[in-house]
Amino acid sequence: MTTFIFRSLAVQVMLVTACLGFSLSAQAAISLSGTRLIFEGKNKEASIIVRNEGSKVLVQSWIESNTPGDSGELPFAVTPPLAKMQPNGQQLLRVLYAGKSDLPTNKETVLWLNVQEVPEQVEGENTLQLAIRQRIKLFYRPAGISGTAADAATGLTWQLVQQAGKPALRVVNSSAFHVPINTVDLSAMAQQEKLSTPFMIAPGETHYLTLKNAGISPQARLSFKAVNDYGGVDTFNAQLVSGTPVQAQRATP
CATH class of the missing domain: 2.60.40.10 (Immunoglobulins)
Known part of the structure; x- marks a missing residue:
């Protein structure tokens, strides 16, 4: 299996399949229960549901900084970071906060929650499979910030x-x-x-x-x-x- 991760999916898939003669297996199977995730600092965690409307998939999840090029360690963890999902199944993703960080305490911070599906191997030669990634904003709100x-x-x-x-x-x-x-x-x-x-x-x-x-x-x-x-x-x-x-x-x- 050859797996690619594309952001400009439609254009790049057309180029790859045309040039290399691959047959294509690309269809987003998973969906998220929200378009954003709010993490209130007074709570220990925030959660979101992943639904699988396709065949068996492996789902990988992680948090990224909103600052381009920032690869530093973040005080958040997603559990489970890797999960096998059955057809028509659901998986609860929990985002946990370590409690100690350099994040501002007087204002909201924006990060990215990434949820990527990797399809199972399909039969047939020269089959191009895509690992499709979904990203939603994670808003972290420290306890005690002013206003709403x-x-x-x-x-x-x-x-x-x-x-x-x-x-x-x-x-x-x-x-x-x-x-x-x-x-x-x-x-x-x-x-x-x-x-x-x-x-x-x-x-x-x-x-x-x-x-x-x-x-x-x-x-x-x-x-x-x-x-x-x-x-x-x-x-x-x-x-x-x-x-x-x-x-x-x-x-x-």
Whole structure:
């Protein structure tokens, strides 16, 4: 069996199969019970369920830093790190915290939980099998940090400013939590502008979104969507005032 791990799966699989003449066995069999995992520091562990909807697979799990190139030891362990799963089976993954680390104690830390499935050997020559990896964010929240994640999006401050001589929308996160933003829209009269691709603003971070429409009114209405702890999307609105930082309110259903 030849096993490859690809991130840009569709493109690279086409290239490999076309060039090498392999038949392909690649189908994600496992799924996770959540799109993110929240680890509250007051608890000893956090858990997530892995479901196998295919044939027998070997599942390998581990934690990675959110900092590119950081290969240092992390104070977390996943158990079981390696598990055999039967068809239609389930496996509970537990993430444990060692309790002593250099992680900040006054703000949230983001890491990655990796869950990789390795299929069993299949019959036939020249068969290409893929070890498919799923990654979800692990949010570690130390006990005692101020505020709540549910209020972090309303705590963001937004302001129309000039950056390098160009109009921009500045957003500042003064909370202790990360805020994943899906969309940002500005509208004023007949003018409307959609800003950026999804991004996540970290605790204490300032982020700038460049405006393509230089003529957008300084009195524009702001609307943005943020991802909550459950993977759902909440909408927030604010009325911008020229040169004044403002905070948004959660939209009512």
